[in-house]
Amino acid sequence: MKQLKIPAVFMRGGTSNAVVFHQKDLPQDRARWDEIFLAAIGSPDPYGRQLDGMGGGVSSLSKVCVVGPSSRPDADIDYTFAQVQVKEAKVDYGANCGNMSSAMGPFAVDEGLVKASGDEALVRVHNTNTKKLIWSRFPLDNGQASVDGDLAIPGVAGTGAPVKLEFREPGGATTGKLLPTGNVVDVLDVPGVGKVRVSMVDAANACVFVRAADLGIKGTELPEEIEANAGLLKKLAAIRVAASVAMGITKTPEEAARRATVPFVGFISGPQEAKTLTGETLKEAGMDLTGRMMSSGQPHRALPLTCTLCMAVAARLEGSVVHEATRPGGNPEAEIRIAMPSGVLTVAASVRKLEGQWHAEQGAFYRTQRRMFEGHVVVRASRVPALADAAGKRRAI
Numbered sequence: 001m002k003q004l005k006i007p008a009v010f011m012r013g014g015t016s017n018a019v020v021f022h023q024k025d026l027p028q029d030r031a032r033w034d035e036i037f038l039a040a041i042g043s044p045d046p047y048g049r050q051l052d053g054m055g056g057g058v059s060s061l062s063k064v065c066v067v068g069p070s071s072r073p074d075a076d077i078d079y080t081f082a083q084v085q086v087k088e089a090k091v092d093y094g095a096n097c098g099n100m101s102s103a104m105g106p107f108a109v110d111e112g113l114v115k116a117s118g119d120e121a122l123v124r125v126h127n128t129n130t131k132k133l134i135w136s137r138f139p140l141d142n143g144q145a146s147v148d149g150d151l152a153i154p155g156v157a158g159t160g161a162p163v164k165l166e167f168r169e170p171g172g173a174t175t176g177k178l179l180p181t182g183n184v185v186d187v188l189d190v191p192g193v194g195k196v197r198v199s200m201v202d203a204a205n206a207c208v209f210v211r212a213a214d215l216g217i218k219g220t221e222l223p224e225e226i227e228a229n230a231g232l233l234k235k236l237a238a239i240r241v242a243a244s245v246a247m248g249i250t251k252t253p254e255e256a257a258r259r260a261t262v263p264f265v266g267f268i269s270g271p272q273e274a275k276t277l278t279g280e281t282l283k284e285a286g287m288d289l290t291g292r293m294m295s296s297g298q299p300h301r302a303l304p305l306t307c308t309l310c311m312a313v314a315a316r317l318e319g320s321v322v323h324e325a326t327r328p329g330g331n332p333e334a335e336i337r338i339a340m341p342s343g344v345l346t347v348a349a350s351v352r353k354l355e356g357q358w359h360a361e362q363g364a365f366y367r368t369q370r371r372m373f374e375g376h377v378v379v380r381a382s383r384v385p386a387l388a389d390a391a392g393k394r395r396a397i
Helices: 029-040 098-110 223-227 230-246 252-259 305-315 321-326
Strands: 003-013 016-022 063-069 077-084 118-125 132-141 163-168 186-190 194-203 205-211 265-271 287-297 336-340 343-354 355-368 367-382
Touching: 003 029, 003 098, 016 029, 016 098, 029 063, 029 077, 029 367, 063 098, 063 230, 077 098, 098 118, 098 132, 098 163, 098 355, 098 367, 186 230, 194 230, 194 305, 194 321, 205 230, 205 305, 205 321, 230 252, 230 265, 252 265, 265 305, 265 321, 287 305, 287 321, 305 321, 305 336, 305 355, 343 367
Parallel strands: 016 063, 077 118, 205 265, 287 336
Antiparallel strands: 003 016, 003 367, 063 077, 118 132, 132 163, 163 355, 186 194, 194 205, 265 287, 336 343, 343 355
16 A cells, blocks of 8 residues: 655754644544554554654654644644654653743744744744643744754753743643642552652643652662663552542543553652763752653653653742752742753742742743754555545645
């Protein structure tokens, strides 16, 4: 059977890669999107390499973004994020990707979806997964998004033009509440693990944080060490499942196990000297907190950016396990430096207590992005009946 072409752009956003589609080039019936995304990315792949698609074998390189006209008046575009599982035929829409969010404003300008002029663009991005707004600010070069610049981000070689992402009112992105249980700290009774003290916070994406010491580890472990520790992976998976039910994201442990994306689970520790993936030594004085996160069951090689924002918000919540691990500081508005496997991320989070309740006002950080390929993604017609049925309307090869 023939193959089919779908217009697409391949982009890097922060430390992630994704295939980016125009919404108009996909079926109106979103139930048919999964088969297209799986075919384009190369999933499921029992070998975990996605060699027959555009994916890279890890969660941060197995992503799809869809951009279209805004469905609300306070935004310029709608952006839908899809996390494609590597080894399973699953596509998850339950969370946003902060890294790929940095590429959406530039994509919209370069594709003519948003008109911009002058030295800088502001694109108001509505993420449909979380129903949250992200303001994307970036420099322009003759009306197009700039690529060259001096900003270096951990995990990406070289430098690029900065994209400032401002997450507006990020609390309750998944559950509708910044603190889904109403508490900054809870004790979960986790089957097979026992009682675990955690903080469950929902800002930009829902996350559950546990102290590294309570897992019997240092907190500076690199992804390969985490992957080789079957006992640790089992504990983290069990904590994630228990937290999903406690946060009201799912109703049963079985449902939580099937929903692999949210909540994200991670472990934190205080500032401490540690090695990065490149062998660089991070000094304790250059950080305020140490964090590691799991993404779709895999240890992230940096930090998912939405989880970074959530971690920074949690660091501002007095009494949370993240707050306890964070270096004390006199300025609650100061940026937080979070050490992770690829280096140190700096993020700002504004948190206030209003009428006795914690409220996250906004979070902000900088990323770089680049358009790397534009043209068409070619998929097997046998894998995409939705498109094959309409082959007369689409160019086939």
